[in-house]
Amino acid sequence: EAGVAQSPRYKIIEKRQSVAFWCNPISGHATLYWYQQILGQGPKLLIQFQNNGVVDDSQLPKDRFSAERLKGVDSTLKIQPAKLEDSAVYLCASSFRTGSYNEQFFGPGTRLTVL
Amino acid sequence: AQSVTQPDIHITVSEGASLELRCNYSYGATPYLFWYVQSPGQGLQLLLKYFSGDTLVQGIKGFEAEFKRSQSSFNLRKPSVHWSDAAEYFCAVVFMEYGNKLVFGAGTILRVKS
Numbered sequence: 001e002a003g004v005a006q007s008p009r010y011k012i013i014e015k016r017q018s019v020a021f022w023c024n025p026i027s028g029h030a031t032l033y034w035y036q037q038i039l040g041q042g043p044k045l046l047i048q049f050q051n052n053g054v055v056d057d058s059q060l061p062k063d064r065f066s067a068e069r070l071k072g073v074d075s076t077l078k079i080q081p082a083k084l085e086d087s088a089v090y091l092c093a094s095s096f097r098t099g100s101y102n103e104q105f106f107g108p109g110t111r112l113t114v115l
Numbered sequence: 116a117q118s119v120t121q122p123d124i125h126i127t128v129s130e131g132a133s134l135e136l137r138c139n140y141s142y143g144a145t146p147y148l149f150w151y152v153q154s155p156g157q158g159l160q161l162l163l164k165y166f167s168g169d170t171l172v173q174g175i176k177g178f179e180a181e182f183k184r185s186q187s188s189f190n191l192r193k194p195s196v197h198w199s200d201a202a203e204y205f206c207a208v209v210f211m212e213y214g215n216k217l218v219f220g221a222g223t224i225l226r227v228k229s
Contacts, residue, residue: 042219
Protein backbone atom coordinates (compact mmCIF):
# COMPACT_ATOMS: atom_id res chain seq x y z
CA GLU A 1 0.00 0.00 0.00
CA ALA A 2 1.39 3.38 -0.97
CA GLY A 3 1.99 5.85 1.84
CA VAL A 4 1.27 9.55 2.07
CA ALA A 5 3.02 11.41 -0.73
CA GLN A 6 4.25 14.98 -0.49
CA SER A 7 5.99 17.31 -2.88
CA PRO A 8 8.27 19.07 -3.15
CA ARG A 9 10.60 17.61 -0.53
CA TYR A 10 12.61 20.83 -0.22
CA LYS A 11 11.87 24.44 -1.06
CA ILE A 12 13.91 27.60 -0.59
CA ILE A 13 12.26 30.97 -1.14
CA GLU A 14 12.78 34.62 -0.31
CA LYS A 15 10.56 36.28 2.27
CA ARG A 16 7.36 37.77 0.85
CA GLN A 17 7.31 35.15 -1.92
CA SER A 18 4.55 32.56 -2.24
CA VAL A 19 4.87 28.81 -1.97
CA ALA A 20 2.58 25.81 -2.27
CA PHE A 21 2.87 22.28 -1.02
CA TRP A 22 1.02 19.24 -2.28
CA CYS A 23 -0.16 16.14 -0.45
CA ASN A 24 -1.69 12.91 -1.69
CA PRO A 25 -3.10 10.84 1.19
CA ILE A 26 -3.40 7.08 1.44
CA SER A 27 -6.17 5.82 -0.79
CA GLY A 28 -9.48 5.63 1.04
CA HIS A 29 -8.45 7.89 3.90
CA ALA A 30 -11.13 10.46 4.51
CA THR A 31 -9.24 12.63 6.98
CA LEU A 32 -6.21 14.71 6.06
CA TYR A 33 -4.01 16.82 8.30
CA TRP A 34 -1.35 19.46 7.77
CA TYR A 35 1.24 19.97 10.50
CA GLN A 36 3.99 22.54 10.91
CA GLN A 37 7.18 21.34 12.58
CA ILE A 38 9.58 24.13 13.52
CA LEU A 39 13.14 23.09 14.33
CA GLY A 40 13.39 21.97 17.94
CA GLN A 41 9.63 21.59 18.38
CA GLY A 42 7.08 18.88 17.90
CA PRO A 43 4.62 19.02 15.01
CA LYS A 44 1.71 21.41 15.44
CA LEU A 45 -1.61 20.86 13.70
CA LEU A 46 -2.46 23.60 11.22
CA ILE A 47 -5.61 22.24 9.61
CA GLN A 48 -7.69 19.07 9.50
CA PHE A 49 -10.02 18.05 6.68
CA GLN A 50 -12.75 15.47 6.70
CA ASN A 51 -13.30 14.67 3.02
CA ASN A 52 -13.30 18.17 1.50
CA GLY A 53 -14.61 19.99 4.56
CA VAL A 54 -12.54 21.71 7.24
CA VAL A 55 -12.85 20.17 10.71
CA ASP A 56 -10.28 22.26 12.57
CA ASP A 57 -8.26 25.23 11.37
CA SER A 58 -7.95 26.99 14.71
CA GLN A 59 -4.14 27.17 14.52
CA LEU A 60 -3.86 28.15 10.86
CA PRO A 61 -2.57 31.73 10.39
CA LYS A 62 -5.32 32.63 8.00
CA ASP A 63 -3.85 35.98 6.99
CA ARG A 64 -1.13 34.19 5.05
CA PHE A 65 -1.86 30.44 5.04
CA SER A 66 -4.58 28.73 3.06
CA ALA A 67 -5.38 25.12 2.33
CA GLU A 68 -7.83 23.27 0.19
CA ARG A 69 -8.82 19.72 -0.47
CA LEU A 70 -10.80 19.68 -3.66
CA LYS A 71 -12.69 16.46 -4.38
CA GLY A 72 -11.74 15.14 -0.96
CA VAL A 73 -8.45 13.56 -2.04
CA ASP A 74 -5.32 15.63 -2.73
CA SER A 75 -4.64 18.76 -0.76
CA THR A 76 -2.54 21.87 -1.20
CA LEU A 77 -1.21 24.19 1.48
CA LYS A 78 -0.21 27.69 0.42
CA ILE A 79 1.72 30.44 2.14
CA GLN A 80 1.39 33.96 0.73
CA PRO A 81 3.46 35.95 1.56
CA ALA A 82 6.07 33.91 3.41
CA LYS A 83 7.86 35.19 6.49
CA LEU A 84 11.17 34.09 7.97
CA GLU A 85 9.36 32.35 10.83
CA ASP A 86 7.58 30.07 8.37
CA SER A 87 10.80 28.11 7.92
CA ALA A 88 9.81 24.64 9.03
CA VAL A 89 8.96 21.13 7.88
CA TYR A 90 5.37 20.82 6.71
CA LEU A 91 3.99 17.36 7.33
CA CYS A 92 0.89 15.89 5.80
CA ALA A 93 -0.90 12.98 7.46
CA SER A 94 -4.03 11.01 6.74
CA SER A 95 -6.31 8.66 8.63
CA PHE A 96 -9.20 6.45 7.69
CA ARG A 97 -11.76 8.73 9.32
CA THR A 98 -12.14 11.12 12.18
CA GLY A 99 -14.29 10.66 15.25
CA SER A 100 -13.00 8.00 17.64
CA TYR A 101 -9.29 7.75 17.25
CA ASN A 102 -7.85 6.51 13.99
CA GLU A 103 -4.12 6.16 13.46
CA GLN A 104 -2.55 8.95 11.47
CA PHE A 105 0.00 8.05 8.81
CA PHE A 106 2.58 10.70 8.00
CA GLY A 107 4.28 11.68 4.78
CA PRO A 108 8.01 12.53 4.56
CA GLY A 109 7.37 16.26 4.80
CA THR A 110 8.40 19.35 2.86
CA ARG A 111 11.29 21.32 4.32
CA LEU A 112 10.76 25.04 3.69
CA THR A 113 13.55 27.57 4.11
CA VAL A 114 12.60 31.24 3.94
CA LEU A 115 15.56 33.59 3.40
CA ALA B 116 -4.26 23.36 30.39
CA GLN B 117 -3.50 20.10 28.61
CA SER B 118 0.18 19.66 27.73
CA VAL B 119 2.84 17.11 26.87
CA THR B 120 6.38 17.39 28.22
CA GLN B 121 9.53 15.59 27.16
CA PRO B 122 12.11 16.77 29.68
CA ASP B 123 15.20 15.60 27.78
CA ILE B 124 16.16 17.42 24.59
CA HIS B 125 19.14 15.16 23.88
CA ILE B 126 20.14 11.76 25.19
CA THR B 127 23.31 9.86 24.34
CA VAL B 128 23.63 6.14 25.05
CA SER B 129 26.19 3.53 24.13
CA GLU B 130 25.25 0.84 21.68
CA GLY B 131 23.94 -2.15 23.61
CA ALA B 132 22.95 -0.08 26.63
CA SER B 133 19.39 0.31 27.82
CA LEU B 134 17.30 3.36 27.02
CA GLU B 135 14.49 5.23 28.72
CA LEU B 136 12.89 8.34 27.24
CA ARG B 137 10.55 10.31 29.47
CA CYS B 138 7.14 11.71 28.70
CA ASN B 139 4.72 13.44 31.04
CA TYR B 140 1.32 14.90 30.34
CA SER B 141 -1.02 17.24 32.10
CA TYR B 142 -4.68 16.21 31.91
CA GLY B 143 -7.54 15.37 34.24
CA ALA B 144 -8.27 11.98 32.70
CA THR B 145 -6.36 9.30 30.81
CA PRO B 146 -5.61 10.40 27.27
CA TYR B 147 -4.61 8.26 24.34
CA LEU B 148 -0.79 8.04 24.34
CA PHE B 149 1.67 7.49 21.51
CA TRP B 150 5.35 7.34 20.73
CA TYR B 151 6.61 8.24 17.25
CA VAL B 152 10.09 8.10 15.79
CA GLN B 153 11.45 10.42 13.11
CA SER B 154 14.67 9.63 11.28
CA PRO B 155 16.41 12.42 9.35
CA GLY B 156 14.46 13.28 6.22
CA GLN B 157 11.72 10.81 7.09
CA GLY B 158 8.16 11.15 8.21
CA LEU B 159 6.91 10.14 11.61
CA GLN B 160 6.54 6.44 12.28
CA LEU B 161 4.32 5.11 15.04
CA LEU B 162 6.23 2.95 17.53
CA LEU B 163 3.40 2.11 19.91
CA LYS B 164 0.19 3.39 21.43
CA TYR B 165 -1.85 3.08 24.61
CA PHE B 166 -5.59 3.47 24.80
CA SER B 167 -6.56 1.34 27.81
CA GLY B 168 -5.90 -2.00 29.47
CA ASP B 169 -2.45 -3.44 30.18
CA THR B 170 -0.22 -0.54 31.14
CA LEU B 171 2.89 -2.11 29.57
CA VAL B 172 2.68 -1.75 25.81
CA GLN B 173 4.88 -3.49 23.29
CA GLY B 174 5.74 -1.79 20.04
CA ILE B 175 7.81 -2.22 16.94
CA LYS B 176 11.61 -2.38 16.78
CA GLY B 177 11.85 -3.83 20.30
CA PHE B 178 10.43 -0.78 22.06
CA GLU B 179 8.01 -0.83 24.96
CA ALA B 180 6.34 1.85 27.06
CA GLU B 181 4.71 1.87 30.45
CA PHE B 182 1.75 4.02 31.39
CA LYS B 183 1.78 5.18 35.01
CA ARG B 184 -1.42 6.97 35.92
CA SER B 185 -0.12 8.15 39.30
CA GLN B 186 2.80 9.91 37.63
CA SER B 187 0.99 11.00 34.45
CA SER B 188 3.84 9.41 32.56
CA PHE B 189 4.33 7.24 29.49
CA ASN B 190 8.04 6.47 29.29
CA LEU B 191 9.58 4.66 26.34
CA ARG B 192 12.15 1.93 26.94
CA LYS B 193 14.41 -0.39 25.03
CA PRO B 194 16.67 -2.94 26.73
CA SER B 195 19.50 -2.79 24.18
CA VAL B 196 19.97 0.11 21.80
CA HIS B 197 21.26 -0.34 18.25
CA TRP B 198 23.07 2.32 16.23
CA SER B 199 20.07 2.42 13.88
CA ASP B 200 17.89 3.68 16.74
CA ALA B 201 19.54 7.11 16.51
CA ALA B 202 16.65 9.43 15.64
CA GLU B 203 14.26 11.89 17.21
CA TYR B 204 11.47 10.51 19.36
CA PHE B 205 8.17 12.24 19.97
CA CYS B 206 5.59 11.53 22.61
CA ALA B 207 2.10 12.49 21.51
CA VAL B 208 -1.28 12.61 23.17
CA VAL B 209 -4.90 12.76 22.11
CA PHE B 210 -7.01 14.58 24.68
CA MET B 211 -10.43 13.07 24.20
CA GLU B 212 -12.59 16.15 24.15
CA TYR B 213 -10.47 17.52 21.31
CA GLY B 214 -11.33 14.62 19.01
CA ASN B 215 -8.58 13.17 16.93
CA LYS B 216 -6.16 16.04 17.53
CA LEU B 217 -2.62 14.86 18.26
CA VAL B 218 -0.59 17.08 20.59
CA PHE B 219 3.13 16.42 20.39
CA GLY B 220 5.92 16.92 22.86
CA ALA B 221 9.03 18.81 21.77
CA GLY B 222 10.94 15.62 21.06
CA THR B 223 14.08 13.91 22.35
CA ILE B 224 17.07 13.43 20.07
CA LEU B 225 18.76 10.10 20.68
CA ARG B 226 22.42 9.71 19.84
CA VAL B 227 24.02 6.29 19.93
CA LYS B 228 27.76 6.00 20.45
CA SER B 229 29.75 2.93 19.52
